[in-house]
Amino acid sequence: MKVVTADDVDRFFTFDAVIDALRDAFVAGANAPLRHRHTIERGDGGEATLLLMPAWSHDAANGWIGVKIVTVTPQNREANLPAVMASYLLMDGNTGTPKLMVDGAALTVWRTSCASALAARYLAPRNPDTLLVVGAGELAPFMARAHVSVRDYRRVLVWNRSPGAAEKLAAMLSKDGLDASAAGNLDAAVAEADVITAATLSREPLIKGSLLKPGAHVDLVGAFSPDMRESDDECVRRASIFVDTYEGAIKEGGDLAQPLASGVLAREAVKADLHELCSGAHAGRQSDDEITLFKSTGAALEDLAAAILAAGLAAESKDA
Known part of the structure; x- marks a missing residue:
């Protein structure tokens, strides 16, 4: 072996x-x-x-x-x-x-980041300006690099609860040749971002849907259990929802499981999974102003x- x-x-x-x-x-x-x-x-x-x-x-x-x-x-x-x-x-x-x-x-870090980048091929805006990375753990640099591999960004912002960790990741990405910097205020960064990728273990929503600009894409890969959450109800209200797999993302990920349980989100509002996107059964993003949200909990x-x-x-x- x-x-x-x-x-x-x-x-x-x-x-x-x-x-x-x-x-x-x-x-x-x-x-x-x-x-x-x-x-x-x-x-x-x-x-x-x-x-x-x-x-x-x-x-x-x-x-x-x-x-x-x-x-x-x-x-x-x-x-x-x-x-x-x-x-x-x-x-x-x-x-x-x-x-x-x-x-x-x-x-795991390679396949998780690449699954998000695969989804972004179909869902991210064609000409984004700003990528926001929420979280600065082991997965975060891979998320940034994977997204940059499928779209060109002018700059990358990094936010973390620990400012020092955000600054460290921004410095790492700068060495890759990216224009990366730490964001001091998460709400302000969310409002500026064209694509947001979040990889945290948060149990409270971090990303406010009311702040999303038209055409934004939200990529949620943390919050892998029903009691965790990275986005609030307004995110799912405003966005077209896509998932890696229906069973995993809907049952396990709190970003969808919680609003489904409360009635904020209807099951039929989930547009497609990665199989349908990759096979052409669903075309993905429909317009420049459409807000898209991809929820991933990981698939075997x-x-x-x-x-x-x-x-x-x-x-x-x-x-x-």
């Missing part, structure tokens, strides 16, 4: 390659049950989350089986450790033989597609 480290993933992957692999996977489809989610109680009074995300090819005998094991431990920040840790096991679909073990955290199909891509690239590499 080959082991692909985080450094290998970063060396093998490009945003274009991963985005295209995800597009092809969403068109073809796979068997991907709703992820198993378990709350792990800790002796210190806190909680962690265990996620199990299996997926397999429609024709498993001629394809692949995979599973990602994820832990989300918010308390890790106090120990200067990542809140999210994961491993991915890719197996031969015919025999079940383990073929590849991939660093799950690296795989994305992990499987990224792991298969990693397997192919590892086989081609002499160093892996």
